Amino acid sequence: MANAFTSILHNLINRLTPFKAWIGDLKDPKTFKADAIAGLTVALVLVPQSMAYAQLAGLPAYVGLYASFLPVIFAAVFGSSMQLATGPVAIVSLMTAAALEPLAISSPDGYLAYAAALAFMVGIFQASLGFLRLGILVDFLSHPVVVGFTNAAAIIIASSQLSKIFGLESVKGEHHYVTVFNLFQDIPQTHFTTLLMGVFSIFLLVYMKKVAPKLPNVLITVVICTLLSFFLGYESRGGAVIGLVPSGLPGFKIPDVEFGQMVDLVVSAAVIGLLGFVEAISVAKAIASETRQRLSANQELVGQGLSNIVASMFQAYPVSGSFSRSAVNFAANAKTGLSSIVTGVLVAVTLLYLTPLLYHLPQATLAAVIMVAVFYLIKIEPVVHAWKVHRHDGFVAVAVFMTTLFFAPHLEKGIMAGVLLSLGLFLYRTMSPRFVEVGRHDDGSLRSAELFELKTSDTVSIFRYDGDLYFANAGYLEGKVLNSIAQKPNLKVMVLDFESVDLIDSTGEETLARIVERLEVAGIELYIARAKRTMLDAFTRSGLMEKIGEDRFFRERTLAAKFAKEKFGDEIDIEPIITVQHITR
Structure with a gap:
């Protein structure tokens, strides 16, 4: 009995102190300097991205900044990957919006509380899997399921931003494709000033990435478009801007949500927790193969789980590891988790002193940031490859893609259909x-x-x-x-x-x-x-x-x-x- 207790205690201590593996490296001034520069580089991308993704989740832009402060730091301290950049991401933001939309209709005033409660449930789910060493459960989300879902989600995310590009307020339908159809019917009422700003933002993002890929194209685009908005009177011409962003750091607040409403979010929390972790561990594995650093899926679950729990306690929403920002962090030569701590601190500085500068940031620009970011998630080649390897896998990828598109915004149905179909076909093959x-x-x-x-x-x-x-x-x-x-x-x-x-x-x-x-x-x-x-x-x-x-x-x-x-x-x-x-x- 004593040995079992000692083993559990030892495991708990190891799970809560993974930073011991890299904190000693900070004694080297070169490592410290490299991490500081990498943290600054990621922050330049994260600040505008986080605001855009928060709006994708149906939340005020400043909530994205809240989700980019403490959650980023906790994920770095308690995770196993030293370069994984955590924070708001496109797919998790979309799934958050899909999960909360029914509750928002019945109680719009509690939307922020629902988002925080969802983050708490996602965090508890992920941390529990990590502490119990059940990271193997993510393998139920097979590669064809993830590929099919990611492609469909990217299309849904991009099309959901069209209304902001065209400056329209279209009627929402029961399914996403109905909403898109309503939007196209309203195109004759396009607000052309907004459309010009949106198209110009997309052009800048794509052009900058092509001619100067090492520069923070998102930040440069945001700065240029905000200055244009200010000097040309974009808001007075009918263009939608971010508006007033509250200054100061988020305060500690336990989500005030009824138990019955949390029960309604259980399935969504599990799906977001699994899919968010698949995204995080995928990029972490890719980086670990380059750095040859030790990576633990269970420890990463603990890190992601604790970061989501902290997000819920500080008025944010679910977060996950980001492909794009992790790649930036790695390319900037980040050595340890300090880089993400620096990123979180710089976001805090933004919240304290720089929020007035964000007032004139056009909504169309944030929509463009999202659309260009998710464009690179659309990949047909993996689906074709899966079909070549085994037609069942190709069929699963296509089925998940079509199901997700059809049932959107109920995205969890696409994932559940994919898991059941994968298991069913596996059983059929083994029969x-x-x-x-x-x-x-x-x-x-x-x-x-x-x-x-x-x-x-x-x-x-x-x-x-x-x-x-x-x-x-x-x-x-x-x-x-x-x-x-x-x-x-x-x-x-x-x-x-x-x-x-x-x-x-x-x-x-x-x-x-x-x-x-x-x-x-x-x-x-x-x-x-x-x-x-x-x-x-x-x-x-x-x-x-x-x-x-x-x-x-x-x-x-x-x-x-x-x-x-x-x-x-x-x-x-x-x-x-x-x-x-x-x-x-």
Whole structure:
């Protein structure tokens, strides 16, 4: 009992002190300087991006700054990646808006509280997975699911900003595609001053990224468009601007939300927690492969979870690791988590002293920032690649893409459909593993007789079974065995090659026992070759080993054939199994 408690305490201490791995490196002035510069570089990108993503989430722009202060610092201190840049991201912001929209209709005054409560639930979910070492659960979101969802989400995000580019207030529909249709109907009422500002912002963002990719194109665009807005009287001409941004740091505040409303957010919180972490761990792994730094998925879950909990306590909303800002952080030569701490401090300075400068920032510019950022999330090549590898994967990616687009803003339905479809197709594939008779190939190996047109024996057959043996496919194996003996009326010995079987459950064991009985009735002996130790142990415990006979288990398939020859003599022919054949084609 004492040892268990000590182990739990040791694990807890390690989970809460990962910064010990890098804090000693800060004694080196070069490391400190590199992190300070990297932190400044990321902050220049984060400040305008965070405001844009907050508005994507249906929140005031300053909430994005709140989410870029303490959450960024906590994620760096308690995470395992030294370059992962946490904060507001596009997909999590969109999913936040989708989760909160129904509650906003019934109680618009509590929208900020709902956003904070959602961050709290996401944080608890992620931190719990991390402390319990259940990071493996994110693997249920397969790559095709993530790819399909990301492409659809990018299109939804970009199209959701069109109203701000055109300066329109279109009627929202039950589904996102209805909202977009309503927008296109309202295009004749476009506010052309807003449209010009939006198009100019997109041009600047794309042009700057092309001609000067190392410069902070987002910050430069925001500064230029804010100055134009101020000097040209953009607001007086009907253009929408950010307006007054409250000065000062966010205060500690527990979200004031009823328990019943939090229950309504449980599914959304779990989906956001999983998908947000998939985004974070993906970029963290990519960077770790370059830096060769140790990365722990469970520790990263703790870091992301604690950052979301802190976000909820300081009037922010769910955050995650960012692809773009992490890449900037890495490219700026960040060495430790100090870079993110510097970023958070600079955001705090912005909140304290620089918010008046943001008043004239056009809404259309923020919309352009979002649209250009998510444009790079649209990738068709991974979908095509998934289709080439396995058509089931390609089908899942396309299905998730279409489902997400159709059900938006209910994005969780696309994810849930993808997970269920992936599991269903996996189960379908494992229900019918390969079951082939093998013969001796020209190269000396035993290969599929049908595929390579190899001669087989009418009296001794070796069948290779490629898969696990469990409840979903036990009946399949039984059917294959019975069909095979029906085609060989003179069969005396059947050898089952179980080298590929890693798992057998009680249903599989019972089915195998039934196969033995049916073969005995037909006058056929069953031999088992190359079974793994775990399988043999299961047979010993169940008594099936004794029922079949220990002498009928073999390390090699040819040993089984030779044993049968010694027993049956001239009654059987094992030449096609032993002798090398020449391929007929």
